[in-house]
Amino acid sequence: MRIGVLGAGQLGRMLALAGYPLAKTFVFYDMSGSPSVGLGEVIVDREGKYLDDFLSRVDRVTYEFEHLPVEVAEKLAQEKPVHPCPRALQVCQNREAEKTLFGELGIPTPRWKIADSAGSLRAVAENLGCPVVAKSNTEGYDGKGQAVLRSPEDAEAAWEAIGHPRLMVEKFVEFSREVSIVAVRGEDGQLAFYPISENVHHEGILRYSIAPAPKLEKHTQQDAERYIKELMNELGYVGVLTLELFETANGLVANEMAPRVHNSGHWTIEGAMTSQFENHIRAVSGHPLGSVEPRGLSCMINIIGEHGEVERLLELPYAHVHLYNKGERPGRKLGHVNVLADSYEELVWRVRNCVQFLPGSPEFISSLNRKSKG
């Protein structure tokens, strides 16, 4: 079976590495003009002229990024199976649609309102109570097109800074940590849920994911599974879906979803019986899903901006290095290191050992540190 992947970055690369052992072949369709997938056939098509060619050469279509015109996905879906479905894309590209869907399905979210002018932004900020975060309703990702309002007086400046005609405004959530759940749904509706990971961000970029998340209460995993199950069943979803959440004193609150394999699931390559990449390929191909059981404890460390001392990392017996073969650039994801351990204490120690060779990495502060301090 030949799988067409819309997008040609590191997620597509890791999908392919997981798919070849299942006898899949790959064609990547790149709209950016700078594919980094580095293996398989790549059709570079900034002007959208070769989409039919791409389509004629594949059996099924998936995507590795969600900033894809929905019309394109819909057009493709008329000809070949496209997983996940275009509706999932549509929802993810519009924060209002996403939050509305969450609400309909009983998935808790921060309080939110829409603003469509500087004046309404101010009114919304007053109504919700500051601080609030305003985000462009469409086209924003990775912390871009966002502003925090500490008081309603910040509305004018925030409106100008974001420069978007429609904003999602959310009340700040008091959370203890950020977590996510990665799940997969097969063509036959079979479901599997990876354990929740704890995610540590710095400057708007994911830096660490620890899985299974330490000190997790059993009902928290169950709640997350219930929420993502509702989403997948409602959307008739096929493939891997990720739901980012805040853990609060009142339980989980949903932040956003990503209709694809996710950075916070990279730990599954060595840390689970079947990786998120293999399970996505299995789902998209109509195969049974693989086991999502964890294999020990994992921490994924992103390599951001510069590679650091890779040779030193390769010396560490517990570190698995995954490079994307991309050039260095500030803020760019260049690879990740999966660290395995049998206890959280050992995991912390091993992560610290790795981080000394990754100069751009922030201090490893997670619930694990709080534990070791307390």
Added chain:
Amino acid sequence: MRIGVLGAGQLGRMLALAGYPLAKTFVFYDMSGSPSVGLGEVIVDREGKYLDDFLSRVDRVTYEFEHLPVEVAEKLAQEKPVHPCPRALQVCQNREAEKTLFGELGIPTPRWKIADSAGSLRAVAENLGCPVVAKSNTEGYDGKGQAVLRSPEDAEAAWEAIGHPRLMVEKFVEFSREVSIVAVRGEDGQLAFYPISENVHHEGILRYSIAPAPKLEKHTQQDAERYIKELMNELGYVGVLTLELFETANGLVANEMAPRVHNSGHWTIEGAMTSQFENHIRAVSGHPLGSVEPRGLSCMINIIGEHGEVERLLELPYAHVHLYNKGERPGRKLGHVNVLADSYEELVWRVRNCVQFLPGSPEFISSLNRKSKG
């Protein structure tokens, strides 16, 4: 770094899958006219016209099969680093040179003699004492070009059947089982040894490898490590080397070596901290070696001739399916399944579950069965 691989079969494929995450790229050089690697760039060159082109495009050269003209490897080695060294190839292509080297290094072998005529074959058979096995001294592999002599009278027929001017004749060894050790040596001489695997053959083809080999005495692992270490140091070897051995009442006896990643090491993909493929790439690239620690107990089951019910295998949570995307043909290696377990009892049960979906597979008879019967 771009690695040139001589050969373009499933071993090259798995080397590439392990090498991409270390930011390597690959060019395969195929002399057979039927490459099956299925990813990366392949230069098909049955007449040897494009070797210079291949060489100009790679930083280092390795190979995935040992039936490669030594002159070619030597020529390449004048231009670019070739790992393992051409001498390792030379030794492996000549049973007399191989057994002689084993003897020089104090590695036990079956008693052997060379025969260069039907008459001398008869004399050698009488001298060694039948049964003996006669093998073409060069160019034989996977049980081809071999004959068993139950009595010296078989010499004439065996000589005709093999049709080779020089034969290696070995006295039969009474062995309890066949085992192998896979080891890796870095550019700096660093050494790492995987645990010995027990290998079950049927009709001259490897069917199962169990690792770590059950009921293994500690000194057996130590002996195997000592033997393969002698070989690697003597040859100045860089990369993965495999040594096939017989386990006998008097300890290990060496059968043959393979200067490459080996079918009996495929279990390392999920069953060890670092796979044989990644460690070969690390060694060839001059990186530090990765940990060879096992992760639980493994059994590798070869998929031979026909694929069987792959969908059923994919349903089993403990089975990892690795397909080579090759057409079915009797006796052809099409893929393998790695089964993981925490106990040998569980492993046996799981392997039996898998084998029911692989119709061509012989019964799983290993030391594990003998244990469960006794």
